[in-house]
Amino acid sequence: MALAGGPGPHRGKPRWDPSGGGALSVFLAFRLAWRQLRHEKSRLAAAISGVVFACLLIFMQLGFMTALFESAVQIQKSLNADLFLMHSTTEALWRSTPFPRARLAQALALPEVERVAPIYVQNVVWRNPETSLKRTLLLFGVDPTSGVVGFPGLTADGLAAITKPDVILFDARAKPEFGAVPSWLAVGPVVSELGNRRAEVAGLFEIGATFGSEGNALTSEANFWRFVPNHSPAQVNVGAIVLRAGADAAAAQAALRRILPDDVMVLTKPGLIAFEKNYWANTAPVGFIFGLGVVIGLIVGCVIVYQILFSDISRHIGEYATLKAMGYTNGYLVRVVMGEALILAVLGYIPGWILGLGLYELASAQIFIPLTMTVEKSIGVFALIFGMCVISGLLAIRKLKDANPADMF
Template sequence: MFYVALRILLYDKIRSLITLLGVVFAVGLIFAQVGIYLGLMETSSVIIDHTEGDIWVTSKNTRNFDFAQPIPEYFYDHVKSVEGVQWAEKLIVTWGLIKQKEGGTEQVEVIGYNPDTLVGGPWKMKEGDARSVKNGNFFIVDESAWKRLGEFKVGDYRDIFFRRLQVVGISSGAKSFTTAPLIFTSYNVAQSLSDLVGPANTVFVVAKVDSRHDVADVVARLKKKLKDVDVYTSGDFSRKTRLYWTIETGVGFSFMLTILISFLIGMLIVGQTIYNSTMEHIKEFGTLKAMGADNAEIYRIIFSQAFINALAGYLASLVITIASVKLYHAAGMVMVVNVWVNVAVLVLTLLMCFAAAFVSIRKIKSIDPAILFRG
């Protein structure tokens, strides 16, 4: 039956090619939308996901990582005193302005971390050492900031919060979802720079749970002991941040709408082709039924056509998508293409093409073998 389906598709090569291009377009667009969405979500929680630690303590009703409010530093001591906490670190996230070399200012997101432990600091350095921000007015800038801030090199100076700081390193992979470039500095410098944080406040307390204790149990103890703050596991805080940007900003809806439209376009293209092919070969199908073939055997021919279109279109789209990942990165976008994305898009493609075949299935079901004897 697979061979028969292939022969039917190759009977009109031009139409089959147009159908294949339509599937490639639809599936390619699905690949792009899913990959870019997942890339955006990775950037929205990039600091959480790359920070060593199991628990995050933050201000009450914090909706995402980027807009947490300051909390008193004494929460740090409270967290350390709870049974099961192996260590705790303070982390500052705040907003400020950086003065451009050629004039003007740009908004930046400042991460203040402990350079001795590196908790919350840059995890991948292109130049320099993440510990170099210690004991001075120093900062590290991520290479993704170059489009907004211009190219930096180690040794350059910039005014941040109207204070002169020197570049001591270039990080990689710390791209911000908010489009404001990320810069890293020591906890003490970040605390002294920002009027919003103040000298006796922090923004987060990150804790590591001792391997002999359960993370959920330690979270429960912290929630019971600490008032006026929120306590999350790293995974929960990462999901909360991603859900905020997905739902509250409409990002998720726009991507889902594009994926749905692509799915429907692909289904219409494949459905029309298979239906037209079925109508052109209606007498041949009638002949098969007259020779004793049942509906199930003819259904297999129809679904084989859908499967061939789906598989060929998917493979072509996958090759194009993989080849274009570097182009997306060069344009400043993060695109995720991994095994799970590939499997999910393959399932969507098969569903799209099989759903398109159902119109033809209904037509085959009603074929009367007596059609052979009509004019």
């Protein structure tokens, strides 16, 4: 018959180990893995949803974590100065300890310093004029002509308006519980109470809720002291220092550290941002909590994938033993199981990414914390999911030892 011709693979010892390695062998093992997975659609769906779940959990945790860090430093990023003074016991801007205003005057002694500007910061209660509900926002007091506050959306008209008594600028992206200030402002003046004092909103800027505050407001120094009467003008929360053009920030920072008492710390702008991020990551256990969430997501995913792979091997143990009897090596079967794990990783990640994107949009729209899908995050989560499936596969392949071809008879 026709089969008698052709090179007989049985003639002589194999000169290579076909199931021992090589791209083709890996491809064949992965193809077998895929055929095995696809044969039982409901089990495959269950396995994929396990990976999708882990994927979503991790995306949400990482999304909130990065949003936390980004939103926490929005204000710092929009300050226009080269160096900043804060009290040495200050942990974060929203709960900063004031320091003597005299430190700013001392800083002027340094020839590189062009000018200084104090920034006053205090949590103040705002009354929603519609519902009379009282909520705390973060009020900033600055000299509007100093130019150190560069909040997005600030206008020259707005900055001019806050020099008038009891006039403030309001955060257009504050939580809705503060009232629909932007839309009211479009039709007429908005008047309410800030710190038990009548306040008129004359304009807007855009910062939005951060993890430290639900909304923000900006006014002049003189108004700040009226809204916060117990805040002494001699006590400053943040000191902004603008250097002369061409001055070296790091050198000026070192010089200021030498001439200023150690009740204040001197930070560059990147240093100020890093300082605030570090507070949320480490001092406030928020960063740890989100990190823990990621780990839990990975463990849950690991357990699900391991269970699926382990029971798959158990149910196919006779088939695997048959393959061994046919001359397939243990290494080939390991590649089949790892192939299943990696296929599950990819098939779970794709819908996981899409659903993650949807949840990010939903979160941004509903809770006003912008969650962004970045390339770094996408790759990072894929790496985590991939690693998770590899670990599950490595745990499951121990079960392959039970596939003993001698037991097939």
